[in-house]
Structures are given as C-alpha cells and as structure tokens.
Amino acid sequence: MKTTSIHHQPDRHRIYFPALLFLGLLWIFSPGNLSARGKSFTMKQVLSFPFPSGMTVAATGSHVAWTINFNGLRNIYVAEGPEFTPRRLTPYLEDEGQELSSVKLSADGKWCVYIRGGDFGANWDDALPVNPRHLPEPPKVQIWSIPFSGGDPILLGEGTSPVISPLSDSVIFVRKGQLWGVPIDGSSKPGQLFNARGRNGYPRWSPDGKKLAFRSYRNDHAFIGIFSGQDKPIVWLDPAFTYDNIPRWSPDSKKVAFVRMAGEGGAPDSILSPEPNPWKILTADIRTGNARIVWKSPDTPEGSYPTTQGRSNLHWGAGRIVFLSYQDGWPHLYSIPENGGKALLLTPGNFMAEYISISADGKQLVFAGNTGPDPLDLERRHIVRVSVDKADMEIITPGTGLEWTPFITGDGKSMIYISATAKRPPLPAVMNLADHKTSLLGADLIPEDYPTKSLITPTQVIFNAPDGTEVHADLFVPKGGTKKKPAVIFVHGGPPRQMLLGWHYSSYYSNAYAVNQYLVNKGFVVLSVNYRLGIGYGYHFHHPKHAGPRGASEYQDIKAAGEWLATQPFVDGSRIGIYGGSYGGYLTAMALARNSDIFAAGVDISGVHDRSMGRVQNYLYPHRYEKAPDAEKAARVTWLSSPNAYVKTWTSPVLIIHADDDRNVNFVHSTDLVQRLLKRNVPMETLTIVDDTHHFLLHSNQVLVDESTADFLIRHLLKDER
DSSP states (O other): OEEEEESOOOOOOOEEOOHHHHHHHHHHTSTTOOOOOOOOOOHHHHTOOOEEEEEEEOSSTTEEEEEEEETTEEEEEEEETTTTOOEEOSOOOSOOOOOEEEEEEOTTSSEEEEEESSOTTOSSOTTSOOOTTOOSSOOOOEEEEEETTOOOOEEEEEOEEEEEOTTSSEEEEEETTEEEEEETTOOSOOEEOOOOSSEEEEEEEOTTSSOEEEEEEOSSOEEEEEEOOTTSOOEESSOOSEEEEEEEEOTTSSEEEEEEEEOSOSSOOOSSSOOOOOOEEEEEETTTOOEEEEEEOOSSTTTSOOOSTTTTOOEEOSSEEEEEEOTTSSOEEEEEETTOOOOEESSOSSSOEEEEEEOTTSSEEEEEESOSSSGGGGGSOEEEEEESSSOOOEEOSOSSSEEEEEEEOTTSSEEEEEEEOSSSOOEEEEEETTTOOEEESOGGGSOTTOOGGGOOOOEEEEEEOTTSOEEEEEEEOOSSOOSOEEEEEEEOSSSSOOOOSSOOSSHHHHHHHHHHHHHHHTTOEEEEEEOTTOSSSOHHHHSOTTOGGGTOTTHHHHHHHHHHHHTSTTEEEEEEEEEEETHHHHHHHHHHHHOTTTOOEEEEESOOOOTTTTTHHHHHSOSSSOOOTTHHHHHHHHHHTSGGGGGGGOOSOEEEEEETTOSSSOTHHHHHHHHHHHHTTOOEEEEEETTOOTTOOSHHHHHHHHHHHHHHHHHHHSGGGO
C-alpha cells in the first residue's frame, strides 16, 4: 500500500441517445477520421480559473460585490453602475485557505462587511478556525468591514451571521449563541445586546432599523423573538411547542412572518417509511406577539418542508408573502396576500427554482431555473424573472449558456448574476434591464494560457436503471482516434446536486468539471451521472423510495451507468473507472465493493463507508423506552446500504483520499475502511490531507488531490495507450 501524508499541508436498459451525438460519434470514430486530440494542458492550467461567488447588492443605488477565488487567493471585488468596472477591494494575496463568506453591502452602498475564516459549507463546527497551513496560532473566524471606496479592512470582532442595519451604521452578529452589536466603522468595541436562553441567531433588522427579529433555538423547540432596545423586554411571537424559524419583516416594520413546524416528540414513526413533514406560515403583530396562520402546507410527502436551496425561501414583498413549495412535484414559487388567502403559483412548469432573490421594491423575484425553450435546458440554469402578484414568468437569459445567483440592483435598473458556458469558466455579468444588453465583468482575470479552446462540450444522455428509473448524465468524449477508449464515471456528492452541461455554480463542482475536462483531454470518456436523490428532475427523483440508508436504491443508477458505458462502441468495457467525493465517494466505494467486475479502479474521496455509524444505536437504544416499530429491520437495512457490508467482493484497486479536519464526513470512515481493505489485501493507495477540511480550502491541497486522482486513473486505466 502506498501512503502519503501532506504536511503543509440482466435486463437490457432502455437508452436515449441524441441524434446529433450519435452522428457526431460516427464521424469522430470513422476509420477515415484521424484528427488529432485537442491540445494538451496541465491540471494546474485547467484549475486556474477565477471562481466568482457570494454575489450581493446594496438596497439602494447600483453598488454590487462578489468574491473571487483565484488559485487560493480569495478577495472581494466590487463595481458600481453605470460602467460597472470591477476592482479588487480586499488585500489577500496568498493562498491561506481562509474562506470569505457572508458578504454584505450597507443600504447606502458605502460599506462592505464579510467573514474571513471558518468552513461554512460544513455540517458541524463550521464556525471553528481552519488551519491547513499548520500555523502555531490558528487563524480566527472574524467579521470585517471595509469602505466600498477602498481602504484597509477593519476588524469588528469574532463571530458569524453579520447583518448590517438599514441605517448603514452598525452590524449585528452572533457570538456563542448570543447577539452582539458593533459600529460598522469599528469606532468602538462590540457589545452583547441581551442575554437569552437557548442558541440565539438568524438576526433580521426591521426595515425602519429600530427593531431586531431573531430565532431562539432551545433543542426541542424554538421561538421567534423581537428585541427593541435594552430598556424593553423581548417580545416572543406566539410561543408554542413548535420549531419556529425564518423571520421576515413586513415593509412597514409592524409584523413578522415566520415558518412553523412541529416540535420534537410524539410516538416513534417508521424509520424506513418516513412521514410527511408539514409546515405553516404565520404572521405576528410585534406589539402583542399574537400570530395567525396565513398558509398551511398540504399534508402530503410533496407538501413537506422543502429541502432545496433556500428551503422555504420566505420573502415579504409588496403586499404579498412569497415562498417555495414542492407541493405539485417541483420546487416552485407561490405567493399569498399578506393577510392570507389562496396561494398563487407563480412559476408553473416541470422545472425547479433556486437562488431566489427579491427586488428592493418587493415587486419582482429573480431566480435560477432549469428551464427554457431548449429541451436541454433541463440540464442548465437560466435567469428567470416573475412578479410577486402574478404568474408573468419571463426567461431573460435563454441560450446554451448557464446563469445563476441573480440580483436586481437597488435602483432597479440592472441585474447582476454569474454566467458561464460549457467552455468559458464562470464570470460575473451585468444586464441593463431596459434593453437586456449584457456585459461580462473581470474577463481579464482568466489567464491567457487558459485552455478554453481545448475543452469539450458535454452531451446529454439518458438511460434506465433496472427498476425503470430514468437517469440523466453528461457525456464527455475525447476528440479523434478510432480505438476504444477507457472510461471514467464521475459521481457528484451532496446528494442533492445536479451536474450541468457546462460549468457549475458550486466551486466544488466547477473544480470537478475541470478535472473531468482534464481526463477527457488525456483520452478518457467521462460520464457524469445525475443519480436519484439529486435535484432538477422533480420531487420523486429527489426523494426516491429505499434510497440512502434505507436501501441505497441510488446505487442502481451508478451500476446502470457502468453497464451502459460498457455497451458503447467507443468504450473499452474492461477499463471503466469511477471517482467521486463525499456522497460520490460513498457511491464510488459501493461500486468497487459490489461490482469490481464492472469498475476496474476508483478514487474514493472523503466517502461514507458505514452508514450504521451514529444511527444504529439511536435506532435500537433510543433515550426512552419506545423505539420505532421497524427499528431492528432498519438497523440491518442501514448496514446493507454501506460499502463495508460488501468488502469481501472488493478486488479493484482504489485510491482513498481524506482530509482529517473534515466537518462533513468523519475521517473515521476512511481509517475504518483502510483497515478492512488491508486485511483482504485489496490493492490500495491512500492520501491523507492534514488539517484541511472536506472542501480542501488550501488551493495547493486541492491541486494535489486532483492531480493524484488523475494520476491514479491514468496509471490503472490508460496504461495501454501511454
């Protein structure tokens, strides 16, 4: 076994194959076509794209801000209309592995506030320091402000969840479960606003800047509180035996809307057949605390509290309350009158809405949707605009590109968003809403030697799993040559993700897209599989039966992908590999354990290997006498949903990669698997990344992981062609 530590640290499947792809492959692989493969490039080259995220706008004017991660140099960039000339605002010029998050602009556009540090994509300990450079004194997780016009960052304090006052003069943030305040210019030290039981957070200023709504989480229940000053008692809004969350102010600062779900308790339900999770929207008068229900979800699986990006996406617009619901089988936007009434479906159709924002005047919503005039738009994202009071939906960025995270500027004249294509990496874009003229921002940041022209445009393929589930995937085929090629299946994590026909809106999956392009450039056919449990294809695909720890039905889709590849005339069925991270690592391990006859080699990155860890004890020995009626069966099903249950049939070589400060998948999943594979003499290599997280925040670590992944697959699958 090769070990490295880093101290820097048999039914025939129904197949749908687009005619254009089929004809293209006939041409590519015809004996007369010997065109050369695209120009070769390195992994570092294809990973050297500047990735924009964290888009935000000021409530007034045309000020916009976003972050860019360029080879680990994370900085905030800003621009202002009408020219929208981008400029770097912050001074961070080293790869330090410190994220920039929670970027906010003051209402007047004069200040930018942000967090530096932590790992806010984590499942736990997200606000603890990250120290991938092994410094004797770890970096702190701190809130900073900086003038929009430029200057040195000002330290406001340690904490999370910063919110700027509508008056643009102060910042509220969370520290150790309490709310603190500090002047935005750092002219005095931060102070605690009050002391209340529970873990208090999710602060929201009233539009008039005089009051603060917040959530007080108390383990088996949660309240919404209103703080109006240190000389006044906190008002609790209709306190009940429930979980209340997501406070949203009315425009006149007199009421608050919030989400209510059942509190903890009741007789145990079935583990393998979960019940619906209904929810309500209430509005409350902040003077009395009295609340009334204005909307109630259907008591159906589809009516359950949504689990896509932004969850309820609750907004209080101009005379209407807006929310997202999966009730018709797709995550759509609805609105109701602010005093309650029939819900109006704003976004009908077979597509999803995510990354939703509301205009400053509360009249319009913009979002990213996988819809448009082209059937392939199901595999893309485009910007959609709709009014809060009528279903006048308009797709404003149609085409073959991809667009996401839209915001309308405070003056209502422009829209800022992120744009990409299958070949061009993501860049911020601004659209004049009067004439829809669009320009890209910061294109000069893409390196001159970036291999854009050598990248491949992936193609949609659709095949069926053995149980009839229709599975979508993105196929990358190398240019030129007549030989059968080795192939690699890429499995995304999440699992609520959808890989796209182009660059992705997540930095983690844009990185994976770049790795897939590198593998294609080296001569691999790559198939990126959108297996069940993912988003983009409706409720029942997102929430399938017998999936995850309830039976791993999603593995059928991965096995079917391998079998589909093996039947293709341009693929060598004896050289099919697989790789993925997180949930993709789990399914990679499952593939190698259950079907080494199909998958010749694999790279398992940060994978889950024993789904019974942390579950079976709760099933069989809960903290009270009662347990679920199917607890015994669920314990066994959970074990059989784990790669570890099938190690005896694992023969294919594997590279196992994990960072030991992983806050999404416990490192013990990999240490445990390594011991099992050692005892069975399975060919194995390992790569341990010390003190980094699930997301490999130090860019040099990410490059190492990607280069090691590609090198392993090349050595085991491409050896006959080198």
